[in-house]
Amino acid sequence: SRSTIGTIEAVQAATVERVREYYEGYYVPSNMTLAVVGDFNTEDLLQKIENRFGQYPAGDAENVPYDVVPMKPGINLVTEEREVGKAYFLAAIEGPEARSPEWFPYMVLTEYLAGGKTSVLFSDLVTDKQLIDDLYMSAFPRRFAKGWQAISAETESAEVIPAIDALWQQLLAAGQNGISESDLQLTKNRLLKNHWQELDDVNQVAEQLAIADAHGDYGLFADFESRLNAVTAADVRAVAQKYLTHDRFFLMSLFPPGEIPPNFDAQIVANAEALSSAGSAVQQMQLASGVTLLHESKPGAAMASYTAAIRAGSRHGDKAGLAEAVANMLVRETGKYSKFELQNYLDENGFTLEAMTQRDGSYITLQAPTGSAETAMALLVEVLTNPGFTEEEWASQRTEMIAAIDGDLDQPRAVADDLTGKTVYAGTPYGRSMANERAALQEMSAKDLRDFYEDFYKTDVIAVAYTGDLSSADLSQGLTSLESLKGRAKAGKPLAIPEINGVTHAAHAMEGKQQINLNIVWHAPDVTSDDFILWRLAERAIGGDLAGRLWKLRQNEGLAYSVWLYSQPFAEQPVTMVFMATAAEKRVDAIAAIHREIGKLQSGLTQDELDRVKVSYLANLNRLDRTSARRTGRHAAWWIAGFDANYRQRLTEIISNASLDDVNRVVREVLQPEDYVFVEAGAVGDPDD
Secondary structure (H helix, E strand, C coil): CCCCCCCCHHHHCCHHHHHHHHHHHHHHHHHHCCCCCCCCCCCHHHHHHHHHCCCCCCCCCCCCCCCCEEEEEEEEEEECCCCCCCCEEEEEEEEECCCCCHHHHHHHHHHHHHHCCCCHHHHHHHHHHCCEEEEECCCCCCCCCEEEEEEEEEHHHHHHHHHHHHHHHHHHHHHHHCCHHHHHHHHHHHHHHHHHHHHHHHHHHHHHHHHHHHCCCCCCHHHHHHEEEEEEEHHHHHHHHCCCCCCEEEEEHHHHHHHCCHHHHHHHHHHHHHHHHHHHHHHCEEEECCCCEEECCCCCCCCCEEEEEEEECCCCCCCCCCCHHHHHHHHCCCCCCCCCHHHHHHHHCCCEEEECCCCCEEEEEEEEECCCCCHHHHHHHHHCCCCCCCEEEEEHHHHHHHHHHHHHHHCCCHHHHHHHHHHHHHCCCHHHCCHHHHHHHHHCCCCHHHHHHHHHHHHHHHHEEEEEEECCCHHHHCHHHHHHHHCCCCCCCEEEEECCCCCCEEECCCCCCCCEEEEEEECCCCCCCHHHHHHHHHHHHHCCEEEHHHHHHHCCCCCCCCEEEEECCCCCEEEEEEEEEEHHHHHHHHHHHHHHHHHHHCCCCHHHHHHHHHHHHEEEEEEEHHHHHHHHHHHHHHHHHCCCHHHHHHHHHHHHHCCCHHHHHHHHHHHHCEEEEEEECCCCCCCCC
16 A cells, blocks of 8 residues: 655654664675676686675665555545546556466466457457557556556546446456467467566666565566466466456546546446346256256367256165265166167267266266266256156176175275264265165166156256356257156255264275275365365365375375375265375374374465465366366356356455465364274274374
């Protein structure tokens, strides 16, 4: 909020003593960068620099009096009249920190949108629609996160409202549609041209190196070319979706006297709100068939993906394994196609059809080349509405499922996870074990599958997530026949999940195993709460990636083959657990090390750890989202959990605003050192140890 040159009052009040105090506080070697560029012998020059400057004490620079503060939520407007010849406006949005992985994609985005007279915004708003006379979009490298970036323009007073509306439509389109590979390369070439021109001037090189280092990373300039070339179209689209927020910005507008349009502020807000559904990367709507559509437009994609999500998971029904058996059979045969006919049809059309079942839902995913929409939608409808469920095919599928269970029963990791569910969720459908499923499958008939299907495959619990080039209208028409599933699914009962009080130990010894798998389990926050998102940040810092605290138990102390902290986000009472695979002879030391680290965490994470995972969490989400199938799978899973289509936006906002105090509060609430479930499988040892 400070002006760089200060105020008249501050300058007039400054004394020589105050100026000297400032100089002595900040002008010290430990707070300086020296950039030297030219033709010299590096070793000789470094020695000369040391001789000349090494005599001064390093000093201890004062801390920068700055706290990272987000912009105000919502749309904030300041509108004034001044003696100007035309109208001017500046929209301010949050941008990334210069050191973050988002900085170079953001720089590409701004160049693509507003870098010259052939850019997207200039072509649309100035050349074609003639709504504005000139436009500028900043990409200021910020030393701290949440620094604002500007989009400014000048125009006639009567054009300001339609100009801002058209501006946001283009900005949102960048998030929805992304950037083509040809436009990406063209934009990179423009940025590289400017960079090469700077490299031709030694004074510019020295200045830019020093400025980059002042922003925390001299590589912003030194490694400019390699970092720029690493930017992908997906990276650019991700930062567009994150930062070009039509429902959260600041707008400063200046008008000549008497020329502010009537109801100006109200119209700006109303137009922005009208863009809410259109501006969402994923639009959610209910089709005439009764099915929910989660639609994500991705023009130019080579593949389209359809994921049908059904709130009918392994917890549903009165027998273990029923939900998985039904989902598997749906993609194995239909009333129209036998197993071999269906597989041939998939191969002929380049389709991939898969099923997956989790505790709260089942998923049917169809991937299809762009241009085959009519055929793909017809097949998806056939799969969902016309199951085969023949006794012959079910007998074959049952044999395969039992064989898979038998294989898992020989794996310590699978046995430990199975025992965890059985122990934590004892007496509830979440606690159904592999043994329960194996026994149920042996007695299960094709009629049982059809009964489950008719009870639970209803439009009120089905959503289709789509990513591709089709419009929502095309999808609505193509999926019309899903209306045959209209009705209400069989209601489930809330689960009475036991509390975790004290230490509950469960072990399964496996003869001949040298490895032991350990799970230490706590209840996690409700998945629909903000605390769950805060916990996911903490989880990542503690043991969710290779930089997490727990990884040192493997890397530095050699106590584990693998060690992680991760959650299982069930709709009712999710859990989080430390998973460790280790050798039997290291069991006691490994358990002690886990307890040691949990004890340290009662003091909380550090700000550096939180800052790291804020960036890495979303970056990892973007990485996992690169294919259409993964995107539809994520949208479908979020729908199963009860989130709306804009959950990604909410997730981003909570992560951006997460404070260290709130994250550490959740850490202490979840990781109770005296209350947990301890499960082990494999070469288990003495429980008294």
